[in-house]
Amino acid sequence: MNLKDITIGQFFPGDSIVHRMDGRFKLVLSFLFIIILFTADNFRALFIPCAFILMAYTACEISYVFIFKNMRPIMPILIFTGIINLFFVGGNEVLWDLGFVQIYLEGVRTCVFVIIRIVALITGMSIVTYTTSPITLTDSIESLLSPLKKLNFPAHELAMMMTIALRFIPTLVEETDKIMSAQKARGASLDTGGIAKRAKALIPVLIPLFISAFKRASELATAMECRCYRGGEGRTKMRQLKSSKIDYLVSVLMLCTLGMVILVNIA
Amino acid sequence: MNIIEVKNLSYSYQHFDDEGNLIESAPALLEINLDIPKGQFVAVLGHNGSGKSTLAKHLNGILKPTKGGVCVNKMDVNDETLIYDIRQTVGMVFQNPDNQIVASTVEEDVAFAPENLGLEPKEIRLRIDKAMKTVGIYEFRRHAPHRLSGGQKQRVAIAGVIAMEPECLVLDEITAMLDPKGRKEIMNTVEKLNREKGITVILITHYMEEAVNSDRVLVMDKGRIIMDGTPKQIFSRVETLKNVGLDVPPVTELMHLLSQSGLKVKNDVINEEECVEELLRLTELYKPTN
Numbered sequence: 001m002n003l004k005d006i007t008i009g010q011f012f013p014g015d016s017i018v019h020r021m022d023g024r025f026k027l028v029l030s031f032l033f034i035i036i037l038f039t040a041d042n043f044r045a046l047f048i049p050c051a052f053i054l055m056a057y058t059a060c061e062i063s064y065v066f067i068f069k070n071m072r073p074i075m076p077i078l079i080f081t082g083i084i085n086l087f088f089v090g091g092n093e094v095l096w097d098l099g100f101v102q103i104y105l106e107g108v109r110t111c112v113f114v115i116i117r118i119v120a121l122i123t124g125m126s127i128v129t130y131t132t133s134p135i136t137l138t139d140s141i142e143s144l145l146s147p148l149k150k151l152n153f154p155a156h157e158l159a160m161m162m163t164i165a166l167r168f169i170p171t172l173v174e175e176t177d178k179i180m181s182a183q184k185a186r187g188a189s190l191d192t193g194g195i196a197k198r199a200k201a202l203i204p205v206l207i208p209l210f211i212s213a214f215k216r217a218s219e220l221a222t223a224m225e226c227r228c229y230r231g232g233e234g235r236t237k238m239r240q241l242k243s244s245k246i247d248y249l250v251s252v253l254m255l256c257t258l259g260m261v262i263l264v265n266i267a
Numbered sequence: 268m269n270i271i272e273v274k275n276l277s278y279s280y281q282h283f284d285d286e287g288n289l290i291e292s293a294p295a296l297l298e299i300n301l302d303i304p305k306g307q308f309v310a311v312l313g314h315n316g317s318g319k320s321t322l323a324k325h326l327n328g329i330l331k332p333t334k335g336g337v338c339v340n341k342m343d344v345n346d347e348t349l350i351y352d353i354r355q356t357v358g359m360v361f362q363n364p365d366n367q368i369v370a371s372t373v374e375e376d377v378a379f380a381p382e383n384l385g386l387e388p389k390e391i392r393l394r395i396d397k398a399m400k401t402v403g404i405y406e407f408r409r410h411a412p413h414r415l416s417g418g419q420k421q422r423v424a425i426a427g428v429i430a431m432e433p434e435c436l437v438l439d440e441i442t443a444m445l446d447p448k449g450r451k452e453i454m455n456t457v458e459k460l461n462r463e464k465g466i467t468v469i470l471i472t473h474y475m476e477e478a479v480n481s482d483r484v485l486v487m488d489k490g491r492i493i494m495d496g497t498p499k500q501i502f503s504r505v506e507t508l509k510n511v512g513l514d515v516p517p518v519t520e521l522m523h524l525l526s527q528s529g530l531k532v533k534n535d536v537i538n539e540e541e542c543v544e545e546l547l548r549l550t551e552l553y554k555p556t557n
Contacts, residue, residue, distance in 0.1 A: 011371075130293055134371045167371045170413040219366035222329060226359040227380035227427060228351050238378040238391040 004242045011133055017246055018060035018131045023140030025247040029254055036258050037120055043091045045264040046116060052257055053124050069125045075123055078115055085111040094216070134166040136239065143241055155234025172213065233259050270467050271326060272456050273301040275335035276323055276387050295321040297490040299335070303469065305377065305434070308461045310498075311471045313487035314512040319471045322487070323437045326469070327357040332452045340434070355384065358428035362440045364420035365413075373423050374416075376410040399428040401464070403458050418449025422456055429460065435467040436460065443473060450474070475502070475516045486511065499535040504531075508551035518542035525549075 013019075018026075040046040057064055071078070091106030129137065142159035149155050164185065180190060181202050189203050276294040281289055296318050303309055306537045321479055325337050328344040339356050342349045343399045370376040377398055381391040399405040402422040412420055419439055428436065438457065442450040449524040454477055461468045470477065478484050484501040486494035488511040494501055502508070502515050505523045509515075515523070522545065532549065536542050 043477060127548065133375075135375045163370060167412075168412070174413070186283075200357060205298055211455070216366045219361065220369070223359075223361060223367035223424075224379075225329060226327060226354060228354050228383040228431065229379075229381065230351065233383045236374070236382055236385050236388065236391070238382060238388050240388055 006075075010129065012062060012130050013133070014131065014145065014191060015204075016059060016061045016109060018127065020244075021250065022241055022243040022245065022247045023084060023136040023145055024241060025134050025251065026128045026132055027137075029142050029251060030125055031255050033124050034121065036254070036261055037117060037124070039265065040117075041265055043113065043227070045261045046113065048105070048122055048257060048261050048264065049124070050116065052254075053127075056124075056127050058122070060127060061131055062127075065128070066126070068121075068151045070122050070126055073121065076245060081118065082111050082115055085114055085216065094132045095151060139237060139239065139241060153221065155202055160232075161230075168213075168216070171216075172209065174210060176205065176209055179205050197265070268303045268305055269338060270305045271301070271303040271469075272338040273299050273322075273325070273335070274337075275300060276322075276325060276332050276337060277334040278325065278330060279333050281333075281382050284332075289491045289493060291386055296488055298323075299490075299492060301433075301485070301492065303467060306461070307483060308458075308468045308469055308481045309470065309483045309485060310456040310481040311469060311479060311485045312473075312475070312501075312513055316491040317487040317511075318423075318440055319487050321467070321490075323359065323439050324517075326435075326437050327354045327359055327504075329359075343453075351384075354541055356433055357435045357437055358431055358433035359437045359439065360424050360428055360441050361419070362443050364417065364424045364444075367424045367427070368412045368420065371411055372408070373404060373410050373412060373426075376423060377408075377413060377426045377430050380427055384431065394432065396417050396428050398426040399466060401429060401460070402426045403452075418452040421445060421449065423459075433466065435469065437469045437471075439471045440471075440473065442477065450477075470535060475514055479516055486513065488512075498537050502537050503532075 031050060036049050036052075038047075054064070057067070062090055075264075084106050086103060087101050089104060089107040089110045091104035094102050095105045095108065101228050128185075132140070138159040143164065145153065145155040145158070184190060186203060187209040188204060190198065190205070193201070213219075272351050275283040276296055277292045277294070279292045282291040284290045286476060291338055299322060307500075311319050311322070321322075321330065325332060326339065328350050331345060336398045337344045339353045342356075343351055344350070353428050368376050369379050374395055377395040378391050379457075381394050381542065386394070402425050404426060405421060407415060407419060407423075412423060415423065425436075425441075427471070432534070436457070442453050442455075445453065457468055457470065458480065470481065479498050479502075483499060484496060484498050485492050486508065493511065494504070494507065502519045505515050505519065513516060514520070516537055518536055518539060518541070519534075521542065522532050522534060523530050526534060530549065530553075533545055536545055
């Protein structure tokens, strides 16, 4: 798989309602979404947050195709949890008897249920990163964590580290590709052999990558100093985080969803 | 009036062992004296290891002199309380644009320096819009930096520095990693900043043709400034330059070769127009008489 194909964590600039929402609200609401997802304990209840996701994707003008694209990197997890649930959940009604293991109707149900839940979780959480620029995201995290500054928690430093990490992901991915090509050109075989052999073949890729990352870090630090960086103190933000009516409306909507899920659970 | 005054500056890269004893001291700068008046366009030439970048890093207090002193607008770089005023006055851009860009979109990166200065959000907006328009990247303001070309990325880095509204720019081999098109873009931008905004420019470069249009050329070798003059004065001394491992612009080289072969030509030709003129004069002079 090509590293560039991973869509999880990417940002798609736009001007939809969801894009314009306050980042802090989006973060808190995404946690509320997890709660909703795990409150639902049957298929009918699970249908509600799934419908909510489709609504949200429509609202932020992002193609449903990305729901499927997201599945690719997490496929191994899905298959693994699926198989575990399929084989090891017991019940009364045996569907297949393979001799060494029995598959029960309950097993199939749980398997499908868990898979839908994981897919919903990933697609739901992706909405936040799809619609929030990394800087707004880190600003929001900094703002949500800033009460902890009184306890000497390094909220600004943490946010700055995340900003830089996000900024350098594409640069380092590109660099990895280059180093891999360079090593292949000199006869390294990176795609053949067993796991142990492949892991060993990665060493000549990782070492140059690390060295260059340290060099970049040192140059970046100098460049930041030249631009008068001196930590979070006395620093202002061009973009002020502002909450609006939409944020409160969406919050109410999500709380209603939670209420509905609880009602369906009981019914 | 001088914006930068360097007096008897010496600097050594020093390495200490675990107990803090000096084990190695490599002198990089020796007794540098240099005054740079406001608004001047200065090109600094020298081969690798001649001390160009070390000198540059002293001009905004990234490195501290081992001996001697540096003043920026009468502010001493050794004074820790003034360090951010000095860095705001002397902006610095480096070779690799990838390693200078902090944020994931162009405009947020340009806003980094003004945010560090603690300006009001509205003022930051005004400044970054102005800076991005000046270097011609306003249309890319929402783009991710890694999607831009090398020349565009380097212009983002320049915008990020001029958003501090510095009076002086120190440019450390900023075109070294760019293709010819990117180099041209950057040189046009830099020349515009110097001419229209009156920003003092100190351009460190390997490319002789970038030094041709400057007001003043400094040549460095082994930690010293060995030549200081106008481009014409410097480039006419072809032999001296070659001795310190530097080239001259191709047209100057041509004139030098012609004069070596016995023709009487001017030796201070540094651009194409002058070269063409001189060659035309020569063809008139040596016209076959049959």
